[in-house]
Amino acid sequence: xxxRRASLWLVGALAAISVIAAACGSAPxxxxxxxxxxxxxxxxxxxxxxxxxIYGQALAHAxxxxxxxxxxxxxxxxxxxxxxxxxxLYAGYTASDLEFWNNKAKEASGDPVAETAKLNSHLDxxxxxxxxxxxxxxxxxxxxxxxxxxxxxxxxxxDLAPIGDKLVLGAGSxxxxxxxxxxxxxxxxxxxxxxxxxxxxxxxxxxxxxxNGTIQVGLVFSADADLDSLGLVVLDDDKHLQNAxxxxxxxxxxxxxxxxxxxxxxxxxxxxxxxxxxxNAKVSLDHQDPDAVAKAYLESHNYFS
Amino acid sequence: MRxxxxxxxxxxxxxxxxxxxxxPTRIAEHIHLSxxxxxxxxxxxxxxxxxxxxxxxxxxxxxNISNAGRALPSFGILVVAFQVFGLGDLxxxxxxxxxxxxxxxxxxxxxxxxxxxxxxEAARGMGYRELAQVLRVELPLAVPxxxxxxxxxxxxxxxxATLGAAIAGxxxxxxxxxxxxxxxxxxxxxxAVLVALLAFATEVGLAGVQRLLVPRGLRLLNAxxxxxxxxxxxx
Numbered sequence: 001x002x003x004r005r006a007s008l009w010l011v012g013a014l015a016a017i018s019v020i021a022a023a024c025g026s027a028p029x030x031x032x033x034x035x036x037x038x039x040x041x042x043x044x045x046x047x048x049x050x051x052x053x054i055y056g057q058a059l060a061h062a063x064x065x066x067x068x069x070x071x072x073x074x075x076x077x078x079x080x081x082x083x084x085x086x087x088x089l090y091a092g093y094t095a096s097d098l099e100f101w102n103n104k105a106k107e108a109s110g111d112p113v114a115e116t117a118k119l120n121s122h123l124d125x126x127x128x129x130x131x132x133x134x135x136x137x138x139x140x141x142x143x144x145x146x147x148x149x150x151x152x153x154x155x156x157x158x159d160l161a162p163i164g165d166k167l168v169l170g171a172g173s174x175x176x177x178x179x180x181x182x183x184x185x186x187x188x189x190x191x192x193x194x195x196x197x198x199x200x201x202x203x204x205x206x207x208x209x210x211x212n213g214t215i216q217v218g219l220v221f222s223a224d225a226d227l228d229s230l231g232l233v234v235l236d237d238d239k240h241l242q243n244a245x246x247x248x249x250x251x252x253x254x255x256x257x258x259x260x261x262x263x264x265x266x267x268x269x270x271x272x273x274x275x276x277x278x279x280n281a282k283v284s285l286d287h288q289d290p291d292a293v294a295k296a297y298l299e300s301h302n303y304f305s
Numbered sequence: 306m307r308x309x310x311x312x313x314x315x316x317x318x319x320x321x322x323x324x325x326x327x328x329p330t331r332i333a334e335h336i337h338l339s340x341x342x343x344x345x346x347x348x349x350x351x352x353x354x355x356x357x358x359x360x361x362x363x364x365x366x367x368x369n370i371s372n373a374g375r376a377l378p379s380f381g382i383l384v385v386a387f388q389v390f391g392l393g394d395l396x397x398x399x400x401x402x403x404x405x406x407x408x409x410x411x412x413x414x415x416x417x418x419x420x421x422x423x424x425x426e427a428a429r430g431m432g433y434r435e436l437a438q439v440l441r442v443e444l445p446l447a448v449p450x451x452x453x454x455x456x457x458x459x460x461x462x463x464x465x466a467t468l469g470a471a472i473a474g475x476x477x478x479x480x481x482x483x484x485x486x487x488x489x490x491x492x493x494x495x496x497a498v499l500v501a502l503l504a505f506a507t508e509v510g511l512a513g514v515q516r517l518l519v520p521r522g523l524r525l526l527n528a529x530x531x532x533x534x535x536x537x538x539x540x
Contacts, residue, residue, distance in 0.1 A: 076488040173486030198483055199473045208392040
């Protein structure tokens with residue numbers, strides 16, 4: 001008797017699950033039939049999530065089945081994920097990606113188009129491709145607090161060389177191994193800091209460290225919207241340590257059909273640095289979700305019409 | 306196997322033994338942070354456990370409250386405390402104290418409860434006042450159990466202090482976090498090995514301290530009969 005009742009329950013539960021599963025399965029079928037699955041990945045900072053959502057939602061609107069894997073980590077983790085096919089696409093940056101995929105061969109320059117061509121020569125054998133670079137730039141930059149800036153009358157990076165031994169630099173753990181970061185500051189500018197503090201790349205740790213005086217110089221992104229309200233001043237990169245870091249989609253050739261390329265290139269072509277600053281402001285200052293910010297951007301720029 | 310060879314060679318590299326990111330500095334930071342947290346926790350937990358155990362009251366309450374600390378994930382405390390207090394040692398110490406308090410409260414409470422009622426009575430009969438009874442009769446008998454709690458806490462604290470590196474702190478967690486950030490997994494593994502060794506050394510070191518604190522009479526009680534007779538040298 002008992003076993004029969006148990007099996008009845010089991011049948012009932014299975015039936016319920018299959019109904020739910022069928023409902024879930026049929027939901028995407030209501031829209032246009034899917035053109036294929038694309039997984040969009042992102043680096044662990046807000047702007048990357050916004051860009052991933054913008055590219056991803058544009059693809060979803062065109063009928064692709066898009067899933068997101070955001071805040072994965074830094075390039076050392078995201079790039080292998082792309083190579084392995086865990087993700088199909090990420091929004092990269094011309095100089096940073098070039099110097100990553102070419103194993104720090106120092107090919108980056110001030111020209112995003114040339115950088116992308118060189119990037120593609122390294123990506124080609126890996127089954128990957130970078131599309132047209134966008135006009136939108138977000139460079140790595142070094143900021144100081146306003147107090148330090150006034151105290152030493154700083155305007156450009158080379159002003160730091162004589163006083164570097166009085167200042168502490170804060171950046172992500174990878175900074176001491178990156179040519180644009182600690183090694184570059186030492187070789188190009190001759191700045192030798194008193195100490196290096198491993199924090200994050202322009203995230204909450206860096207902000208907290210600026211706030212309580214642990215660091216005086218920190219790595220930030222030039223398109224950050226809240227630098228001014230945090231009391232930070234970006235120093236001019238007068239010896240051009242940072243290269244042109246324009247937003248560029250990097251994807252697996254398997255998913256890079258002409259249709260996908262056209263959609264992504266259209267989004268890249270419409271994006272400007274001012275857009276980037278405004279988008280970042282909505283996330284970091286107004287605390288909106290990256291997916292909502294991306295949706296609003298695409299709607300207001302008529303991508304959905 | 307090659308990986309272990311690389312980890313071994315990492316330890317052999319003299320540049321890893323000097324400077325602000327050198328092994329001695331990181332171990333010193335790690336011990337400093339752990340000792341600080343353990344000391345704060347001991348100041349809170351041991352008197353509470355001892356007093357409650359002596360009177361045999363509110364024990365369940367105290368143990369339940371401190372066990373709530375065990376249920377709170379250390380990383381959660383760390384992140385919330387970081388939002389409130391910003392960068393520095395304080396968020397890490399708070400997370401570690403919450404971790405270290407429960408075993409010490411529980412063990413010291415039980416330790417005092419476990420003292421033989423006959424011995425308590427005998428102490429009172431010999432004219433000990435309450436404070437003296439606690440300090441000179443009950444506490445010495447309770448030392449093995451209390452120290453058991455301290456050892457448990459200390460090992461957990463040393464192992465968990467690695468979390469401090471997640472909010473830009475120092476210590477051996479730096480190797481683990483920095484190693485992951487740069488995909489230098491040899492460095493990460495070396496950091497993990499160092500943490501394990503330090504936790505082990507803590508356990509062994511505190512076992513030594515415990516030996517020194519346990520009264521001779523109690524040690525002889527557990528020793529074989531032959532050892533007991535030979536030590537009765539002085540009358």
